Amino acid sequence: MTSAAVNRRQAMGAGLGALAAALAGCSGESGPVRRLRLATGPEGGPYNAFGQALAQAVAASGRRIEIVPVSTAASVNNLRKLDDGSVELALAMADAAGDAVLGRESFPRPAAVTALARVYVNYTHLLVPAAGPVRSVKDLAGRPVAAGAAGSGVQVVAERVLRAAGLSDTSATAPAPPPASAPATERAPDPSADERPLGLAASVSALREGSVDALFWSGGVPTPALSELAGEMPLRFLPLDDYVGALRERYAPVYTAVTLPAGVYGLTEPVGTIGVGNYLLARADVPQGVVRELLQVVFERWRDLLREVTAGARLEPRFAISTGEVPLHPGAVSYYRSVYG
Template sequence: MTGAEANRRRLLGAACSTAAAAALAGCSQYSEPVRRLRFATGPEGGPYNAFGRALTTAVARRTGRLRIGPVSTAASVDNLRMLDDGSAELALAMADSAQDAVRGLPPFSRPAAVTALARVYVNYTHLVVPANGPVRTVQDLAGRPVAVGAPGSGAQVVARRLLRVAGLTGRRSVRERELGLAESVASLRAGSVDALIWSGGVPTPALSVLARQLPLRFPPLDGQVSELRERYGPVYTAVTLPAGSYGLEEPVGTIGVGNYLMARAKVPQRAAREVLQVVFDEWRVLLREVTAGARLEPRFAISTGEVPLHPGAVAYYRSVYG
């Protein structure tokens, strides 16, 4: 090899090294690390958990920089506490529990640092009893064993408020059984409780299965809506279990409560906007396993009452809808 050839090879090697270094620098300049957000959902088999799994899959498919890890919980109250203490970045929560969290009302000892991304759908309160049993109205629950939801769940918050406004306190109190949905269904089927109170989408799959195994009655609850609103605010609305659900021949009036997709205030605005983009693009898939016939619309989504919208959510709605 001549001296000229050796010099030429050294120059080519230096050029290749420089190009490689530049390429690496370019990658580090323009690529971003994957951001991971923990998502507090609900118990396995429940609607919050189903929503969380669906959103996890959709985000992984649609975004390159964002990943969501769903975490099973007791649901609303637990989820809000996890947001506040930093053990989760995203969560689902019922509107009444979220309102209590920002107000710092029991079971929260102080105002929680939580924000909303969107109101995503409405829960329907179900009072479920055997059709051949003695319970025909909420008043008939007095003194009876009733499954009121798991500790830390939003369903339990609604159940206890319902019983309170119905006057089922003191000597007329029910015998509460703190059970999650699966345990409540099993207990009603076995006859160890006379009723269960549940708040969820329509139809709730576990209740649809139960209705095929045991004739059920759904006593109306809409008569308690005005008292709930007077005591606790407009988070409660009158809604209707539609005919056909669970074999119902006629619609049944009941209590509606919104569900919020929540976030810690410290979640970066860009991440919040990316999550919302996926939610609005994929809402049909996300809600398919949660509640039938629901739609997600901006005017509905921004209705989060006293719970402030995350700055990233505000920016998203302004950019898309003006």
Template structure:
């Protein structure tokens, strides 16, 4: 997996000519509107917000596309819907997307999905009550933990962090499959001793929680190496900055990219038109989910083991060289 980036450069270099020659147009005025279903996430969540913002931007672009956001459980659910053809596009965390492409659990076989762009980074949040006894992941053994909804990317990363910390087997935490709103309520009411979340910074629901109950954000950077060794470079060290959530000092944690994905059968021209909108309107799109992020081509093409869609290869090569 460490050789993914050089391989991608070769694809975008020598192989581009053949790809570009095969492109068929799908731009404004060339025919009827093409409707593409986009698997997002739960209502009120960041993926759903991004999907709705993208739908509005595409509708205003005149590119002959219509994006239809579909509410889902998020990453794992989205990838399954993409694989079975229920949707044309999807948002997913990088670790879940690579699991799908490589046929790793929870996927029974490799899924034929492609990437359009790596759009922003999720920050892994682990919150505990400030007045409680837990000060490290290892101390969650035997305790109730809100570990993300079933079918979500949060569920994947939470389980992996707990296993990396040795909080499994006989020392397992009592993981509860809860969505973000349910997780916040459970921590606020004392029904769980910790809350995992993976999302942009700040996540509004967590910002609201920190104003209602004193919490502690636990550092997770000590587990990055173990995760990278087992699952590859989809996991990186990032920092929750001082000031966000009322933090008086930075908190080092784990970053995971988010990909915009497509079925291989989505026409190249539709992909190119969609990416034009994404790069034209990235400030508006990312404002919905995370503060201070930028979308740049060298960042966007870094999709690891998930291959770029041919239309995406053509777009990046044509626009950015």
């Protein structure tokens, strides 16, 4: 082999080595795409809309994160998935998230979940046909009520409202049933509401058809499915703000008094009700850097994220860090400190 051939081979080897080094440097600098599964809610619901909007916003940001929305039954189901590692991120109502951290009610042991942000407030809706006999929560005794899908946050708040009103069959104050041998004419009427585990679409259909006398929902204002229903039949929205104090005393201050404003759903005057925050949550083992990047997108694009979820809502840091019993993820703490001091 001539000296010229040796020099060419050496030069080619050097060039290939430099190219490999450059490619390795690029790969190390950008890193692989981090895929995060986000437990949302049923198709067509607000959690699902938020999850889809977040996935699109993250993809458009150019960051090496991919959000994969996962349809679920919502809050309780989401928290269980987060705890068992089948998702990395989740949306959940504050009351259910607090139960998960404390190992209370639906959760037999404390769940390992952390919060990234309190993103918006759900408004509790309790609606009945305007022409019907139900004018207060107490009037639901013995009546069929659409009380939220199994595993949803709606079911949690509906159960607690009914319990506070003495209308839940799990209430500690509910009277014992009469002996089975007692004649039917001597039996006291059942004071409990007949809770039906129905999601929003099924609840709307059931109220429209008359197979339930009332519908519980917890979501943004206005909720499109309820606006559509209000356009089809006259509705009455029952006030719930009298129950806020009892719920706060028993379950901590995740419940607040809020108002369904006049004008939505055809309301001619405001209706006081119960507000519950919604949290964006993560497993503690999601890297801090990924959390910081994700929160950058959330705060840059919050208007887009909330547009299809709840009208007029804003996402502010002092609001976002209020996550009650649920500790902030270390990456979230780092983000808020770096941006807001």
